[in-house]
Amino acid sequence: MADNGVAARRAAAGLLGQVLGEQVMLSEALGASYMQKLDYEDRARAQRLATETLRSLERVDRIMKPFLRKPPPLAVHNVLRIATYELCTGGAAHGVVNDAVSSVGANKRTEKMKGLTNAVLRKVVDKGPEEWAKLRVPRLPKWLRAPLSLAYGSENVGAIERVHFAGAPLDLTPKGDGAALADAVGGTLTATGSVRIEGAVQVSALAGYAAGDWWVQDAAAALPVAILKPKSGEKIIDLCCAPGGKTMQIAASGAEVTGVDTSDRRMQRVRENLERAKLSADLVVGDAMETRGQYDAVLLDAPCSATGTIRRHPDLPLVKDGSEFGELIELQAQMLAHAVTLLKPGGRLVFCTCSLLPDEGECQIEDLLEAHPELETDREALKVDGVDPVWITQEGGLRLRPDYWAEQGGMDGFYIALLRKPA
Numbered sequence: 324m325a326d327n328g329v330a331a332r333r334a335a336a337g338l339l340g341q342v343l344g345e346q347v348m349l350s351e352a353l354g355a356s357y358m359q360k361l362d363y364e365d366r367a368r369a370q371r372l373a374t375e376t377l378r379s380l381e382r383v384d385r386i387m388k389p390f391l392r393k394p395p396p397l398a399v400h401n402v403l404r405i406a407t408y409e410l411c412t413g414g415a416a417h418g419v420v421n422d423a424v425s426s427v428g429a430n431k432r433t434e435k436m437k438g439l440t441n442a443v444l445r446k447v448v449d450k451g452p453e454e455w456a457k458l459r460v461p462r463l464p465k466w467l468r469a470p471l472s473l474a475y476g477s478e479n480v481g482a483i484e485r486v487h488f489a490g491a492p493l494d495l496t497p498k499g500d501g502a503a504l505a506d507a508v509g510g511t512l513t514a515t516g517s518v519r520i521e522g523a524v525q526v527s528a529l530a531g532y533a534a535g536d537w538w539v540q541d542a543a544a545a546l547p548v549a550i551l552k553p554k555s556g557e558k559i560i561d562l563c564c565a566p567g568g569k570t571m572q573i574a575a576s577g578a579e580v581t582g583v584d585t586s587d588r589r590m591q592r593v594r595e596n597l598e599r600a601k602l603s604a605d606l607v608v609g610d611a612m613e614t615r616g617q618y619d620a621v622l623l624d625a626p627c628s629a630t631g632t633i634r635r636h637p638d639l640p641l642v643k644d645g646s647e648f649g650e651l652i653e654l655q656a657q658m659l660a661h662a663v664t665l666l667k668p669g670g671r672l673v674f675c676t677c678s679l680l681p682d683e684g685e686c687q688i689e690d691l692l693e694a695h696p697e698l699e700t701d702r703e704a705l706k707v708d709g710v711d712p713v714w715i716t717q718e719g720g721l722r723l724r725p726d727y728w729a730e731q732g733g734m735d736g737f738y739i740a741l742l743r744k745p746a
C-alpha cells in the first residue's frame with residue numbers, strides 16, 4: 324500500500340457505486356478492472372472497506388443525514404460514506420478527510436463539491452464517533468424483515484441482525500483430522516467439526532493451503548454432507564455443485580461423485596479446488612434437470628435467495644428486492660421432483676438451500692411429501708455431532724439460523740432435509 328490507502332479508498336467508493344447504483348453484487352463487482360489493477364493489499368483493503376461500509380450503511384447514512392441538505396451525486400455520496408465509516412470506527416481523521424477531498428477533486432464532474440466534502444466530514448469527525456455507538460444495529464429491509472419475523476418472531480430477527488452486523492469468521496472444512504488442523508492454523512474446532520478462525524487472514528497463507536488439507540466453507544454449509552454420510556464406493560450425484568465445497572466433502576469420503584453445474588466459470592473453481600486437495604470427481608457442465616441415471620444418493624443444493632449468507636454478503640439486502648425469489652422457488656420445486664427420479668430404490672436425497680425463507684426450505688419438503696407419500700424424512704440422520712435437536716422442524720428437516728452459536732460468530736442460515744425412498 325504505497326499511497327497509504329488512497330487507491331483502496333477510491334476503489335471502495337467505486338465498489339459502492341456498482342452495488343448501490345447498478346444493483347451489482349459485491350462478489351461480481353470485485354472482478355472490475357480497477358480492482359484487478361490494485362496490489363493484493365489494496366485490493367483486500369478496498370474489499371473490506373466496501374463490505375463493512377455496506378454492512379453499516381444504515382448507521383453511516385444516519386450519521387451524515389443532518390449534515391447534508393440533499394443527497395449529493397452518488398459518486399460523492401459514496402466517497403462520503405466510506406470516509407464516514409472509517410471516521411466512526413477509528414480511522415485517522417486527517418488522512419481520511421484529505422483522501423476523500425482529493426478523490427472528489429480528482430473527478431471533473433465532482434471537483435466543485437470538494438468544499439462540501441470537507442465540511443461534511445469535519446462535522447462527522449466532531450460528532451460521528453460518539454453518535455455511532457448510540458445508533459441501533461442496522462435492520463434488514465422490510466421486504467425481508469416481514470417474512471422472517473412471521474417465521475421466527477421479531478425478537479429472533481433482531482438476534483439475526485446482530486449477528487449480521489458482527490460479520491462472519493472464516494470456517495474451514497478439514498480433509499482429515501480437524502483438531503490437528505485447528506492447531507496448525509491457530510483456529511478452534513467447532514462442535515460440528517469445522518475449524519473456525521477469527522479476524523482477517525490471508526487464506527492462501529494459512530498452513531496446509533497448498534497441500535489441500537482444507538477448503539473454505541461455512542460450518543453450516545458443511546452439514547448437508549455430514550448428514551448425507553457418503554460411503555466409500557457409493558455412486559452419488561451432486562446437483563448444482565459449484566464452487567464445490569460439498570463435492571469435495573463427498574469425494575473425500577471415497578464415494579464416486581458426479582458434480583453438475585450450469586456455470587462453466589464456477590465449475591473452473593471446482594476443478595481448481597479438487598486439484599489442490601488431490602481429490603477427484605466427475606464434473607459435468609450442464610443443467611441439473613437434464614441429468615439421468617440411478618444413484619445411491621443425490622445431493623441437491625438448489626439455487627436460492629442466499630438470504631442465509633447475509634453476514635458474509637451484507638450487500639445482498641441492498642441489491643435484491645425479493646422480486647426474483649418466486650422464480651427460484653418454482654425452480655427448486657422442479658429440481659426436487661427431478662432429483663427424486665434419480666434415486667435407486669432405498670436411495671437417499673439431501674435437499675438444502677442457504678436461505679432463511681421457509682418457502683425455500685420447510686414448504687418445499689412439505690409439498691414434496693404430499694406429491695410423493697412414499698418418501699420419508701429421516702430425523703435421526705439429522706442428529707450429527709454438534710446439531711441441537713431443537714433445530715429439527717415439524718416436517719423433519721433442519722433449520723439453521725445465523726443467530727445459532729451467536730457468541731462464537733454465528734453460522735450461515737440453511738435448511739437441510741434428508742429423504743429416503745423405500746427399498
Ligand SMILES: C[S@@+](CC[C@H](N)C(=O)[O-])C[C@H]1O[C@@H](n2cnc3c(N)ncnc32)[C@H](O)[C@@H]1O
Nearest residue numbers: 563564565566567568569584585586610611624
Ligand atoms: C447454492 S450454489 C451451490 C453451492 C455448491 N453446492 C457448494 O457447496 O459449493 C447453486 C449453484 O446452482 C447452479 N445452478 C443454477 N441453476 C442450475 C441448473 N439448472 N442446473 C445446474 N446448476 C444450476 C449455480 O451455477 C450455482 O453454482
